[in-house]
Each structure stands twice: as structure tokens, then as C-alpha cells.
Amino acid sequence: MVKNVFIDIDDTLFPTSEFAELARRKAIRAMIEVGLDGDQEKLYGKLLKIIKKKGPNYDHHFDELCKELKLKHPAKYVAAAVGAYHAAKGAIQPYPEVPRTLMKLRESGYLLYIATNGTAVKQWDKLILLGVHIFFEEVFVSETMGMEKNVKFFRKALKHIGAKPENCVMVGDKPSIDLFPPKKLGMKTIRAMMGGRHTIKPGKADFEMKNFSELPKLLKKI
Amino acid sequence: MVKNVFIDIDDTLFPTSEFAELARRKAIRAMIEVGLDGDQEKLYGKLLKIIKKKGPNYDHHFDELCKELKLKHPAKYVAAAVGAYHAAKGAIQPYPEVPRTLMKLRESGYLLYIATNGTAVKQWDKLILLGVHIFFEEVFVSETMGMEKNVKFFRKALKHIGAKPENCVMVGDKPSIDLFPPKKLGMKTIRAMMGGRHTIKPGKADFEMKNFSELPKLLKKI
Numbered sequence: 082m083v084k085n086v087f088i089d090i091d092d093t094l095f096p097t098s099e100f101a102e103l104a105r106r107k108a109i110r111a112m113i114e115v116g117l118d119g120d121q122e123k124l125y126g127k128l129l130k131i132i133k134k135k136g137p138n139y140d141h142h143f144d145e146l147c148k149e150l151k152l153k154h155p156a157k158y159v160a161a162a163v164g165a166y167h168a169a170k171g172a173i174q175p176y177p178e179v180p181r182t183l184m185k186l187r188e189s190g191y192l193l194y195i196a197t198n199g200t201a202v203k204q205w206d207k208l209i210l211l212g213v214h215i216f217f218e219e220v221f222v223s224e225t226m227g228m229e230k231n232v233k234f235f236r237k238a239l240k241h242i243g244a245k246p247e248n249c250v251m252v253g254d255k256p257s258i259d260l261f262p263p264k265k266l267g268m269k270t271i272r273a274m275m276g277g278r279h280t281i282k283p284g285k286a287d288f289e290m291k292n293f294s295e296l297p298k299l300l301k302k303i
Numbered sequence: 304m305v306k307n308v309f310i311d312i313d314d315t316l317f318p319t320s321e322f323a324e325l326a327r328r329k330a331i332r333a334m335i336e337v338g339l340d341g342d343q344e345k346l347y348g349k350l351l352k353i354i355k356k357k358g359p360n361y362d363h364h365f366d367e368l369c370k371e372l373k374l375k376h377p378a379k380y381v382a383a384a385v386g387a388y389h390a391a392k393g394a395i396q397p398y399p400e401v402p403r404t405l406m407k408l409r410e411s412g413y414l415l416y417i418a419t420n421g422t423a424v425k426q427w428d429k430l431i432l433l434g435v436h437i438f439f440e441e442v443f444v445s446e447t448m449g450m451e452k453n454v455k456f457f458r459k460a461l462k463h464i465g466a467k468p469e470n471c472v473m474v475g476d477k478p479s480i481d482l483f484p485p486k487k488l489g490m491k492t493i494r495a496m497m498g499g500r501h502t503i504k505p506g507k508a509d510f511e512m513k514n515f516s517e518l519p520k521l522l523k524k525i
Contacts, residue, residue, distance in 0.1 A: 115436060156423030156447065161431050163424070164393070171390060201378030202385070209337060209383050225378065 083269060083303050085244045086186065086296075087196040087221075087235075089253030090207055092276040094293075095175045101137075104169035105129075108143065111165035112158045119150070138200060175211045176275055178294035183216040185297055195220040196238060196251060198229050198258060218242070230258040235266050250287075250303060252296065260286050269303050271296070305491060305525050307466045308408065308518075309418040309443075309457075311475030312429055315495040316515075317397045323359075326391035327351075330365065333387035334380045341372070360422060397433045398497055400516035405438040407519055417442040418460060418473060420451050420480060440464070452480040457488050472509075472525060474518065482508050491525050493518070 091097040109124045117124075124146075131145045143162040147155035186193060193216050197204050201222045208214040221238045223229045239246060246267035253259025254273040264270050264285070272286035275293065288299045313319035331346045339346075346368075353367045365384040369377035408415060415438050419426050423444045430436040443460045445451045461471060468489035475481025476495040486492050486507070494508035497515065510521045 111431075115431060154442075156444070157427045157431075157436070157442070160424045160427035164428050164431060167389060168393060171386070171393075202382045205379045205382035206386050209333075209379075209386060214337060214379070220376075220379070222378070 083248055083250050083300060084190070085192050085194065085242065085249040086300065087194045087238070087249060087251045087263070087268075088217075089251075089255075089259050089273070090195060090197045090204055091199075092254045093252060093259075093273040094179050094213060095173055095207070095211055096276065098276060100170065100173050104166045105132075107169045108162040108166040111161040112143075115157055115161040117150075117152075117158055138203075171210060173207065173210050175213060176293050178292060179211070180213060182294050182296055183213055186300070187216055189297065191300065192242075193217045194238070194242065195222075196230060196235070196253070196259075197221070198223040200224045230262060232262045232265050235263050235268065239266070239268075250300065256285055271299055305470055305472050305522060306412070307414050307416065307464060307471040308522065309416045309460070309471060309473045309485070309490075310439075311473075311477075311481050311495070312417060312419045312426055313421075314476045314498040315474060315481075316401050316435060317395055317429070317433055318498065320498060322392065322395045326388045327354075329391045330384040330388040333383040334365075337379055337383040339372075339374075339380055360425075393432060395429065395432050397435060398515050400514060401433070402435060404516050404518055405435055408522070409438055411519065413522065414464075415439050416460070416464065417444075418452060418457070418475070418481075419443070420445040422446045452484060454484045454487050457485050457490065461488070461490075472522065478507055493521055 088094065105128055106125060109121055109128060112124070113119065113121065127149060128142065128146055131142050135142060135145065143159045144155065147158050152158055183193060195208065195217050199222060201224045204222045205214070205220065208220065219242060223234065226234055226237060228234050235251070239249060250269040250271060251259055251263035252271045252273060254276055256272070260270045260272060270286040272289045273293070274289050274291050287303065290296060290299060310316065327350055328347060331343055331350060334346070335341065335343065349371060350364065350368055353364050353371070357364060357367065365381045366377065369380050374380055405415060417430065417439050421444060423446045426444045427436070427442065430442065441464060445456065448456055448459060450456050461468060472491040472493060473481055473485035474493045474495060476498055478494070482492045482494060492508040494511045495515070496511050496513050509525065512518060512521060
């Protein structure tokens with residue numbers, strides 16, 4: 082019987098992409114507010130290019146943008162951008178059904194775990210801001226695990242909690258990391274389809290859900 | 304005639320020490336909220352020791368604290384602490400009379416400048432959060448100037464704006480950096496006495512003010 086539920090964070094517990102866009106747009110607007118001349122949309126486009134080039138976990142996107150724009154006093158613009166960005170990021174909210182669904186799962190006797198790619202402090206920050214960290218027994222982050230979410234990652238996590246794959250399910254949005262590796266190991270899988278972009282590709286999960294509140298019902302079916 | 308007014312940020316435009324204590328206390332409370340066992344006051348004391356040892360501009364005070372406490376999963380506590388700390392820091396407010404006094408000075412034809420020790424992005428962040436950056440012609444920060452506030456710092460700043468010392472005044476709270484160096488150069492000085500701790504030592508400024516709103520009147524006297 083499935084007792085252990087592993088859950089992804091980004092685009093599963095909250096609409097990451099949506100908030101990231103909002104935060105980046107607010108940052109650009111803040112730069113203009115403190116005196117930057119330029120078109121909002123064009124500046125946003127430049128920023129996206131830098132993020133694509135440097136990766137989303139790079140810490141100096143706005144410094145890069147200032148460098149590209151050849152700004153004489155970058156500190157002013159970096160301060161404005163980073164401040165606005167973090168203020169917006171601090172306002173992240175879970176998909177509205179998430180907190181009570183997690184509570185319900187706990188009450189039904191499931192053990193909940195986080196399995197996520199990213200840096201430990203940033204992922205913990207999200208869990209705390211979302212107000213859902215209290216529901217989880219353990220949080221497995223790729224940085225601390227020493228590897229991204231792959232078969233080995235899940236084997237290590239299962240060993241750590243002393244569970245067999247057949248008693249575990251993974252819930253996440255990205256097939257390549259949230260579905261295929263756990264499936265290979267013999268775990269069950271549920272695909273989170275809340276992010277609009279995921280409706281395009283076909284899923285290979287045991288189940289799909291369009292709303293987080295479907296989770297208790299689906300778990301009973303497994 | 305004095306036309307150029309240099310103003311310090313910390314404990315002159317806003318009660319830095321007060322907000323720093325608030326932010327640190329909120330950080331400690333957040334660590335306890337996410338599961339840390341320990342006495343709030345004792346933990347706060349430990350943190351203050353680390354800040355004293357590493358200096359206030361060190362970026363990993365909470366990592367150090369977790370290390371000292373030998374926490375097994377530091378990311379959780381660091382995330383909670385840093386998140387709460389920045390949320391509190393994001394709520395800084397100027398001394399209530401500051402914005403309208405700066406506005407009044409501008410209207411009276413004074414040119415306003417910031418002269419501050421610190422890192423450029425952090426000091427700019429404060430100016431933006433305080434909502435007063437728009438009042439200043441230029442912001443001189445020790446990091447960008449390549450030296451802390453000393454005689455050379457002020458000479459360089461004056462050269463940059465093309466002003467003579469006798470036409471300039473410095474407004475700040477710390478005699479060693481805000482009063483003595485400008486005085487040596489021939490600038491006028493006004494000491495900000497809003498921070499309670501400054502009432503103890505005698506000042507050597509041309510004038511002292513207990514409230515930022517006294518500034519226009521004092522400038523007329525010079």
C-alpha cells in the first residue's frame with residue numbers, strides 16, 4: 082500500500098513560472114523608477130536572454146543587465162531591481178488547494194516528503210514562504226543529495242526513510258525528472274498538470290491531476 | 304554661502320540600529336518557528352557575538368550560527384532566518400520628518416548629496432526603501448570611492464561636484480567619520496543626535512540637531 086508521498090515544489094505546489102515572471106517584471110519597473118531610460122518590454126527581453134544564458138540559479142542577472150546597458154552607476158539599479166525582485170518573490174502563494182490537501186493527507190496517515198532540484202536554502206525558503214514546510218517529514222534537495230533528481234536520487238531517499246519503491250509515489254510536473262526516474266525504480270507516479278504548458282506533452286504517469294485537490298482520491302486508487 | 308549639503312544615511316536618515324535589532328530578532332524567531340529548540344534571548348546573544356566577530360557586512364551570519372549550534376539541516380534554518388531578516392529590513396522607514404525636510408531643502412535651492420560608508424548596493428537599497436533617493440544629486444559610497452569617509456573621501460567628492468569646502472556642510476551622527484574629516488577640510492558640520500546613544504559623547508560640530516526637521520533652520524544660521 083502506498084504510504085509515502087514524494088512531492089515536487091516548483092509548478093507543483095505553486096505556480097513558479099508565473100511568480101518568476103512577475104518578480105522579473107517588477108524588477109525592471111523598479112529600475113525605470115529610479116531613473117533608467119528604456120522600454121519596459123525590451124529591457125525584460127534583455128533580462129530573459131541573460132537568464133537563459135547564465136541559468137536561473139545564477140546570482141547576478143541584474144549586474145549583467147547593467148553591464149550590458151553600460152550603466153555608469155550600476156549599484157543604484159541593481160539595488161532597485163534586487164529589492165523589487167525579492168519583495169515579489171516573498172509574496173509567493175501555493176496553489177490555493179495545496180495547504181488543506183496536504184493537511185488532509187497527513188490526517189489520512191500518509192507520510193509526506195519533498196523531492197526537488199535546486200539549492201537547499203532557496204528551496205527551503207519557498208517551503209517556508211508557502212507556509213507548507215510543517216507538513217513534510219523530510220526534504221530532499223538535489224544540492225544536499227549531491228545529485229539532481231534521477232534514479233540514484235530516489236534510491237538514496239527511499240533508503241534514508243526505509244521504504245520500498247512499491248509503497249511510494251512521486252508527484253511532480255516534469256516527466257524527465259519527476260516521472261521517469263521514480264517509475265524506473267518501481268515507484269508510482271502522479272503528474273501535476275496545473276502549469277498550462279504541461280498540457281501539451283503527453284504524460285507517462287500512472288495518473289494525472291489538473292488540480293492539487295485531486296491527490297487524496299488518486300492516491301486511494303493506486 | 305553653504306549650498307551643498309552632504310548627508311549620512313545610517314542613524315541620520317533612519318534609525319538603523321533599531322531596525323537591525325528588530326530584523327535580527329525576527330530572524331531568530333523564524334528559526335524557532337521552523338523547529339529550532341532554544342531560548343530566544345540566548346540565541347539572539349549568540350548571533351550578536353557572531354556579528355561582532357565577523358563584522359556587520361559579512362553575508363553568512365546565520366550559516367555561522369547554524370554551524371555553532373551544530374544543526375544537521377542548516378538550510379531550513381538559514382532560509383527561515385534570512386527570509387524573516389530581509390522582510391523586516393524591507394520595512395525600514397525614515398525618521399518621520401525626513402522626506403518633507405529634504406523636499407523643503409530642495410525647494411530652497413540646496414543641492415543634496417549622500418556621503419556614506421558601506422557597500423554601494425546595500426546603501427542604495429536603503430535609499431530606495433526609504434523612498435528618498437530622488438532628492439539627491441549624487442550618492443558617494445565608500446565602496447565605490449575606494450576609501451572610507453576620511454579627508455580624502457570628502458576632497459574627492461568635492462572635486463567631483465566642483466565645490467569649495469566653505470560652501471559645503473556635512474550632516475551625520477558619528478564624529479570620527481561625519482564631523483572630524485569634513486571639519487579638517489574646512490567644511491561646516493551638523494551632528495545628528497537622533498540616535499539615543501549619541502547624546503552621551505560631546506559633539507564637536509558647528510551645530511547639533513535632535514530632530515531632522517531642524518536642518519533648514521540650522522543651515523540658514525551657517
